Amino acid sequence: MIELRDVAKRFGHRIALAPFTLTVAPGEIVALVGPNGAGKSTTLRILAGGLHPDQGTACIAGRDVVTDPLRARLHLGYLPQRIGVPLSAVVGDLAALVAAARGLPAGAGTRALAEYGLGDRLDATLGEMSGGQRQRAMLALATLGPLEALVLDEPSISLDIEGADDVREAIRRAKRAGVAVLFASHHLSDVALLADRIAVMVAGKLIACGTLEELAATTGVAWDSRVVDAPIERIYRILVRGRAQLVDAA
Amino acid sequence: MTRRALLKFDWAAARRGRLVPLFALGFALASIGVALVGLSAGGAVVVQGFARTSISLLQLTLWTVPLLSLLLGAVSGAECTELEFLTALPFPRTHIVVSRWAAWTLALSAAVAAGFGAAGIVVGIFAGSADVGRYLALIGVALLLVSANLAVGFWIGIVARGRARAVGFAVGAWFVLVIGADLVAIALLSILPAHLATWSLVALLTVNPVDSARALGLGLFQTGAVAGPTGAALQRLLGGPGAALVLAGLVAWTVIPLRLAGRRFAAHDL
Numbered sequence: 472m473i474e475l476r477d478v479a480k481r482f483g484h485r486i487a488l489a490p491f492t493l494t495v496a497p498g499e500i501v502a503l504v505g506p507n508g509a510g511k512s513t514t515l516r517i518l519a520g521g522l523h524p525d526q527g528t529a530c531i532a533g534r535d536v537v538t539d540p541l542r543a544r545l546h547l548g549y550l551p552q553r554i555g556v557p558l559s560a561v562v563g564d565l566a567a568l569v570a571a572a573r574g575l576p577a578g579a580g581t582r583a584l585a586e587y588g589l590g591d592r593l594d595a596t597l598g599e600m601s602g603g604q605r606q607r608a609m610l611a612l613a614t615l616g617p618l619e620a621l622v623l624d625e626p627s628i629s630l631d632i633e634g635a636d637d638v639r640e641a642i643r644r645a646k647r648a649g650v651a652v653l654f655a656s657h658h659l660s661d662v663a664l665l666a667d668r669i670a671v672m673v674a675g676k677l678i679a680c681g682t683l684e685e686l687a688a689t690t691g692v693a694w695d696s697r698v699v700d701a702p703i704e705r706i707y708r709i710l711v712r713g714r715a716q717l718v719d720a721a
Numbered sequence: 722m723t724r725r726a727l728l729k730f731d732w733a734a735a736r737r738g739r740l741v742p743l744f745a746l747g748f749a750l751a752s753i754g755v756a757l758v759g760l761s762a763g764g765a766v767v768v769q770g771f772a773r774t775s776i777s778l779l780q781l782t783l784w785t786v787p788l789l790s791l792l793l794g795a796v797s798g799a800e801c802t803e804l805e806f807l808t809a810l811p812f813p814r815t816h817i818v819v820s821r822w823a824a825w826t827l828a829l830s831a832a833v834a835a836g837f838g839a840a841g842i843v844v845g846i847f848a849g850s851a852d853v854g855r856y857l858a859l860i861g862v863a864l865l866l867v868s869a870n871l872a873v874g875f876w877i878g879i880v881a882r883g884r885a886r887a888v889g890f891a892v893g894a895w896f897v898l899v900i901g902a903d904l905v906a907i908a909l910l911s912i913l914p915a916h917l918a919t920w921s922l923v924a925l926l927t928v929n930p931v932d933s934a935r936a937l938g939l940g941l942f943q944t945g946a947v948a949g950p951t952g953a954a955l956q957r958l959l960g961g962p963g964a965a966l967v968l969a970g971l972v973a974w975t976v977i978p979l980r981l982a983g984r985r986f987a988a989h990d991l
Contacts, residue, residue, distance in 0.1 A: 519809040521991040544811040555806030559734040564726075571726035572810040596737065609806065 472497055473518065473620045473651045477527035480513055480675075487513045490527060491677040493670055495651040497619070500642060501680075502666035503655040506711060509672040511655035512552055515624045518653070519549040532619040545573070546619040548645075550609055550626055552655075558598030562589065562608055565597075566615075573616035580615060587611040587637060602629040607637060614641050621645045623654035627661060639665060659707055671710045679710050686710065723812050724820065731824035741828045744789055748836030751785075752778055756840040771852035772942050774844050775859050778837065779938040782863050787870045787931050788895045790829060794874015795891035797821050798982060799884045801875075802991050815983035822875050822979055829871065830864045837863065855941045862937045862971075869930040869974035870898075876978040879986050902929045926967065930974040933967045940964055 473495040480488040488510045495501045503511040516522045517529050520540050529536045534543035556565060566580025581593055587607045597605050606629055614621060623642070627635045635658075642665050645652050656662055662669055663683055671679040671686070679686060683706070687693075690709040735741065755777045801817060808814055837860045845853070874891055881887040902925055909921045926932045 516805070516991070519805065521805050521808055523990055541811050541813065544809055547809060547811075549806065549809035551805040551809070553803070553805065555804055555809075557734050557800060557804070559737050560730065561733045561737070564730045564733045568723075568726040568730045568807075569810065571723045572812055596734075613806070 472530070472532055473501075473622070473653050474530040474533075475514065475518070475527065476529075478514070478517060478524045478529055479526045480510075480517065480522060481525055486675050488517075488524075489676045492527075493677065493680065495620070495653050497651050498646055498649045499667050500646050500652040500654070500665050501668045501670055502662040503653065503670050503672060504657070504659065504662055504707060505672035508674070510675040511672055512624050513675075514672075515549075515622050515653065515655055516551070518620075518622050519547065519551070520544060521551075546617060548613040548615070548618045548621040548650075550613040550623045552624040552628070554597065554605060554609060556597060556609070558596065560597050561593075562595055562597060562600070563593035565608075566593070566612060569612045569615055575616050580612060583611040583615045584608060603631055603634045606630055607634055610638060610641055614645060618645065618648075618650045621650050621652045621654075623652070625656060626654055627656060627658050635661070671707070673711055724816060727812070727816055727820040728823055731820045732827060735821075735824040735828040738828070740789075740793065741832050744785075744829070745832035745835045748781075748785065748832060749839040751781055752836040752840035753843050755781060756843045771841070771844055771848070771850075771856040774840060774848075775852070775856050775942060776939065778840060779859065779935065782833070782866065782938075783931055783935055784899060786829075786833060786863060786866050787899055788892075790867050790870030791874040791877070791891040791895050792888060793825055793829065794822070794871040794876075795878040795881065795887035796874075796884055797825055798875035798878020799881060799887040801879055801986055802882055805991055808991060814987040818875060818879070818983045818986050819979065822871055822982075826868050826871055829867045833863050833867055834860060852942070858941050859938050862934050862941070865968075865971045865975070866930060866934040869971055869978075872975045872978040872982070873930070876982040876985070879982045898929055898931045902932055923963075927970040930971055933971045933974070936967050937964060937971070 473493075475491065475493045477490045477492055478488060479486075479490040493501070493514075503514060505511055513522060517524050518531065518536060520536050520543070523537060531543040531547050536543045562584065563581060566584055567577050568580075570577055570580040581590070584590060584593065587610065589604060589608050589611065592600060592604065592608070597608070600608065606626075610623075610626060613623070621642070623638075626638045626642075630638065639661065642652055642654065654665075666683070668680060668682055669686060670677055679689065681689070686706050690706050692706050692709065756774045758777075798818070798821075801821065804817060807817055837856075841853070841856060844856075873894060877890045877894060878884075878887040881890050906922055906925055909918050909925070912918075913921060926936055
């Protein structure tokens with residue numbers, strides 16, 4: 472379970488996040504969409520403990536990320552937008568570190584890397600890998616272990632089609648395991664294919680949240696559930712430009 | 722278990738960097754050069770041993786080690802604020818700072834020890850082993866200097882937020898510690914009456930890790946007269962306990978900045 476309740480954040484005088492509430496249930500996938508600077512990454516970074524909210528509470532599996540950070544993060548998988556690890560890091564050592572931090576045997580990390588086709592790159596540094604390999608390695612480690620929440624910031628960035636498929640499969644696998652998944656993406660087809668609910672943010676505000684069908688109804692976009700790509704692009708444009716309001720943030 | 726994995730992770734990254742091996746090579750060559758020049762200057766290889774070489778090496782150490790340690794610490798400290806993946810793992814942020822500091826301390830200490838070791842072998846072969854114990858103690862002082870300046874560098878890097886700013890502040894700190902403090906000492910000596918100047922110099926000595934290392938290094942070889950104004954003042958005022966005070970000060974220069982860095986890193990946004 473992921474819970475954000477009245478969470479707000481300012482950077483100096485700029486409001487990065489206006490107070491908003493959002494809950495992701497176990498086994499649910501919620502996508503955050505919106506233009507650059509909308510507050511998507513700020514939201515995810517608050518959940519991961521990288522930023523402290525100015526007000527409100529953010530909880531992972533019922534544990535507050537500010538007052539009980541270690542237990543909150545124990546079962547949190549997080550993939551930041553930027554790599555978040557020195558490029559000089561050796562992949563095998565990073566895998567061992569993640570496994571140790573999550574209380575798993577040392578081999579668990581290397582097995583996860585092998586599942587993503589990186590079993591022969593354990594001695595490589597992240598800097599020696601291609602952008603796609605690096606992203607796959609980080610995804611393998613972010614999803615390692617028994618998780619209760621998975622938070623991904625632009626997980627398909629710099630990935631080829633197969634890599635993007637790996638991301639989708641990782642997200643679906645997490646959902647099947649009962650993990651609450653919150654991810655931010657500009658790839659609206661991924662959003663349409665994966666998300667149970669879509670939260671649309673503009674200028675730090677949550678302007679709409681609902682299923683694709685609900686958002687389509689709100690925006691008056693004709694909806695054909697067999698073809699998701701084209702409608703979702705149109706829905707997005709209408710929501711972001713028109714700032715349509717749909718209050719279903721809970 | 723997590724701390725060990727974290728240290729192993731950071732140590733592997735520190736080991737793979739190019740700067741430390743380059744420094745190790747340069748420092749070793751310079752140290753051997755200092756040892757050889759010292760030997761030839763006396764005209765006969767047996768006359769000069771570890772004592773004279775140590776004093777020359779100390780000066781080299783006091784200029785180069787703080788600079789590299791501060792820069793490495795500052796860059797590594799600034800990099801801490803970019804480690805979003807690691808900070809989302811379930812261990813305290815302070816562990817990240819301490820582990821990175823420990824890894825760089827090990828790496829840089831190995832480089833400094835290699836330099837001293839290379840020079841020591843040359844001196845040992847040509848001049849015998851007299852004063853080797855003091856030479857080893859001098860290496861210990863150099864390692865404390867590494868540790869303290871890295872800790873200060875980490876604190877600078879975490880406070881500065883951003884590598885370019887961190888590097889700028891680190892160079893400024895180096896100037897203050899290595900050159901500025903001596904200028905202040907000279908100014909105090911010329912302005913203040915003797916009894917006041919002495920206490921001021923003692924205070925300056927204990928609050929400056931570079932001066933502390935200089936006084937400790939020179940003190941090892943009973944060379945108070947050339948210990949600089951601050952070292953001479955401390956020897957005159959405190960005698961034996963002064964060394965313990967300075968040593969404690971040098972250790973505090975590791976502990977306090979590291980704690981401040983850890984606290985700052987834990988409490989602030991990335």
